[in-house]
Amino acid sequence: MKSLKKQRRIQIIVAATLALVLASVLIGYGFRDGINLYRAPTQVAEQMPAPDEVFRLGGLVEEGSLMRGAGETISFTVTDGAHSVPVRFTGVLPDLFEEGQGMIGTGRMEGDTFVASEILAKHDENYMPKEVIDSLKATGRYEDPNS
Incomplete structure (x- = not known):
């Protein structure tokens, strides 16, 4: 009787371990395209991402850089004060x-140009994404609008 209980416990432990491994693999597979790291223009300039890597780029749109092309194509430059990346x-x-x-x-990235599939902008006159504020503070370009 004791060996039957012991065998049953081992089976339950093995089944639970397999279920945990399977769940971890499925979660990792589901996130493979859903995790986009944030990079500032300085980080892109220091270490160019792989051409197939999808990531988020943030900063300030440089004054005078916004150009509207044919159709719905728009080109501009994003900066963090230290480096700029064409978009x-x-x-x-x-x-x-x-x-x-x-x-x-x-x-x-396609060459030296960031090709965006989605653009997010501020939603009121005082808001700026936290990642953008952090990268601007790192380059000394951030000015707090509340001060």
Whole structure:
């Protein structure tokens, strides 16, 4: 009787371990395309990401860099004060997108240009994404609007 209980416990432990491993593999597989790391222009300049890596790029839209191309293609430059990265986006920009304001784009590098598939802009005149504030503070370009 004792060996039957012991055998049953071992079976339960093995089944639970297999279920945990399977769940971990499924979660990892589900997140493989869903995790996008944030990079500032300085980080992109220091270490160029792989061409197939999807990441988020954030900073301020440089004054005078916004150019509208043919159709819905827009080009501009994003800076953190120390480095700048050219950006190309095809689509409709958010209403609050403008030069000198914070933005975050999701996309990948094609050569030296960040090709964005999505652009997010501030949602009121005082808001700026935390990641953008941190990268601007690191370069000494951030000015607190509340001070």
